[in-house]
Amino acid sequence: MDHNxxxxxxxxxxxxxxKKEYVAFKEGPPELLxxxxxxxxxxGKDPANLLPALTRVRHTVDGAQASATKLTRDNEGVFxxxxxxxxxxxxxxxxASSIVIGESLGRELVxxxxxxxxxxxxxxxxxxxxxxxxx
Numbered sequence: 001m002d003h004n005x006x007x008x009x010x011x012x013x014x015x016x017x018x019k020k021e022y023v024a025f026k027e028g029p030p031e032l033l034x035x036x037x038x039x040x041x042x043x044g045k046d047p048a049n050l051l052p053a054l055t056r057v058r059h060t061v062d063g064a065q066a067s068a069t070k071l072t073r074d075n076e077g078v079f080x081x082x083x084x085x086x087x088x089x090x091x092x093x094x095x096a097s098s099i100v101i102g103e104s105l106g107r108e109l110v111x112x113x114x115x116x117x118x119x120x121x122x123x124x125x126x127x128x129x130x131x132x133x134x135x
Contacts, residue, residue, distance in 0.1 A: 053093035057086045061098045068102030079106045085121055087128040097121045 051059075061084050068080040080102035086093040099117050101107050110117070 053086055053088055053090040054096055057084065057093045057096040060084050061096065061100060064100040065102075068100050070102075072102035072106070079103065079109075081106060083121065083124055085125045085128060087125045087132065094125060097125060 064082045064084055068082055071080050072078055080100075082100040082102075083098075084100060085097045088094070099110070099120065101110065
């Protein structure tokens with residue numbers, strides 16, 4: 001085998017090893033595939049293996065915004081306010097918590113009444129954390 005900077009093996013060596021492993025897997029017992037699938041499913045149940053908290057909060061806010069906007073457009077006179085709160089320890093995710101408002105008139109109502117959004121979100125997050133961790 002020729003050695004080089006890439007793991008001390010040439011590209012041909014690595015390609016041969018990958019092909020050998022693939023053939024062994026392909027011709028292996030079907031239980032191996034089921035075991036791998038089971039391991040992947042179990043791996044996905046652990047919250048530490050999910051997307052980062054900040055990413056999950058941002059996706060949730062985006063989805064809530066799209067839903068709130070559609071609901072207010074489709075239902076005249078209906079105002080949608082959704083609170084998205086991350087109650088875990090990740091500070092960046094907590095900062096991404098948001099009150100999602102479906103329409104500009106709703107935003108104007110919040111601004112006119114001087115609603116302290118950060119204080120409201122912190123209160124909701126603290127309440128959720130208390131309930132989750134003390135029950």
